[in-house]
Amino acid sequence: MSEDATEDCPNGSDDVVVGSDDVVVVKLGGSLITEKDRPETIDENALEAACDTIGAALADGAVAPDRLVLVHGGGSFGHHHASKHGVSTTAGTHDAAAAFEIHGAMARLNHAIVTRLHDRSVPAVPVHPLSTSSRPSGVDRDLDLPTASMATLLAEGFVPVIHGDGVATRGAGITVVSGDELVVEIAERFGADRVGLCSTVPGVLDDEGVIVPEITSFEAVAEYLGGSDATDVSGGMAGKVRELLALSSQAFVFGPDGLDGFLRGDEPGTRIG
Numbered sequence: 601m602s603e604d605a606t607e608d609c610p611n612g613s614d615d616v617v618v619g620s621d622d623v624v625v626v627k628l629g630g631s632l633i634t635e636k637d638r639p640e641t642i643d644e645n646a647l648e649a650a651c652d653t654i655g656a657a658l659a660d661g662a663v664a665p666d667r668l669v670l671v672h673g674g675g676s677f678g679h680h681h682a683s684k685h686g687v688s689t690t691a692g693t694h695d696a697a698a699a700f701e702i703h704g705a706m707a708r709l710n711h712a713i714v715t716r717l718h719d720r721s722v723p724a725v726p727v728h729p730l731s732t733s734s735r736p737s738g739v740d741r742d743l744d745l746p747t748a749s750m751a752t753l754l755a756e757g758f759v760p761v762i763h764g765d766g767v768a769t770r771g772a773g774i775t776v777v778s779g780d781e782l783v784v785e786i787a788e789r790f791g792a793d794r795v796g797l798c799s800t801v802p803g804v805l806d807d808e809g810v811i812v813p814e815i816t817s818f819e820a821v822a823e824y825l826g827g828s829d830a831t832d833v834s835g836g837m838a839g840k841v842r843e844l845l846a847l848s849s850q851a852f853v854f855g856p857d858g859l860d861g862f863l864r865g866d867e868p869g870t871r872i873g
C-alpha cells in the first residue's frame with residue numbers, strides 16, 4: 601500500500617484511517633465453509649474452492665494482497681459451542697472455560713483457513729478479536745475494534761484473516777461478535793468500497809426463491825428474512841442484512857459461484873445499501 605495511504609491516527613487512538621478507498625473486504629460465511637449442522641466439520645470442497653478462487657485472483661492481480669481483508673464466520677465451529685453455553689451476540693458468559701471453548705473452536709477454523717490459503721501462496725495471517733476488541737458500553741453497543749495492526753499488516757503486504765469471536769462486553773462478560781459486524785466495522789474504518797459476503801445462497805431470496813437484486817430498507821424484505829438453516833447465535837440472514845444496511849457503502853451477498861466475479865469487480869447476488 602502506498603505510504604500516503606495510511607494517515608497518522610487522527611486522535612492518537614488505535615483508530616487508523618486508511619486513505620486508500622480500494623480495500624476489498626470479503627467474508628467467507630460459516631454456512632459456506634463448514635457443514636453447519638455437523639459440529640466442527642469443515643466443508644472441504646467449498647473451502648478448497650474458495651481458497652482456489654482467492655489465490656487465483658491475487659496471482660493474476662485482480663486484487664492486491666495489501667488491499668484484501670478476509671473475514672470468516674463461525675458455522676458449526678463457533679455457533680455450536682456458543683449455543684451449547686447459551687452465549688450469543690446479546691447473551692454473555694463469565695465462565696472462562698466456556699469463552700475459551702468458543703474462541704478455541706474459532707481459532708481452529710481460522711487455522712484451517714489460513715493454512716489452505718498458504719497452500720495457494722496467499723500471505724494470510726490470523727487476527728483474533730477476543731484479545732483486543734470490546735464493547736465498553738455493554739451489549740448491543742458500539743464495538744471497539746483496534747485496527748492499527750491490520751492496517752500495518754496490509755501495508756506490509758499481508759492478508760489479515762479475522763473472524764467472528766468472543767468479545768469482552770461491559771456488564772455481560774464475553775458475548776459473540778459476528779463476522780458480519782466485523783465486516784461493517786472494517787469496511788468503514790478502511791474506507792472500503794468493495795464489500796462482499798459469500799454464503800451458501802446466491803443472494804437474499806424472496807418467498808419464491810428468487811434473488812432480490814437490491815435492498816435499501818430492512819422493512820422491504822423483512823418478511824423474507826429468516827435465521828440460518830442450522831444452529832446460529834448471530835441472527836442468520838436477517839442479522840446479516842440488518843448489519844449491512846448500517847454500512848455507508850454498498851455490500852453484496854452472493855453464493856460461491858459469485859466469489860470470483862466479485863473479486864474481479866462484478867456485482868453478483870444481492871446489492872445491499
Ligand SMILES: Nc1ncnc2c1ncn2[C@@H]1O[C@H](COP(=O)(O)OP(=O)(O)OP(=O)(O)O)[C@@H](O)[C@H]1O
Nearest residue numbers: 629630631673675799804805824826828829836837
Ligand atoms: N431470505 C433469505 N435468503 C437467503 N437465505 C436466507 C434467507 N432467510 C434465511 N436464510 C438462510 O440464511 C443462511 C445464510 O445465513 P448464515 O448466517 O447462515 O450465513 P453465513 O454468514 O454463511 O454463516 P455464519 O453466520 O456462520 O458465518 C442461508 O443458508 C439460508 O438458509
Ligand SMILES: C=C(C)CCOP(=O)(O)O
Nearest residue numbers: 673674678764778779834
Ligand atoms: C459464533 C461465533 C463465535 C462466530 C459468529 O460469527 P458469524 O458466524 O459471522 O455470525
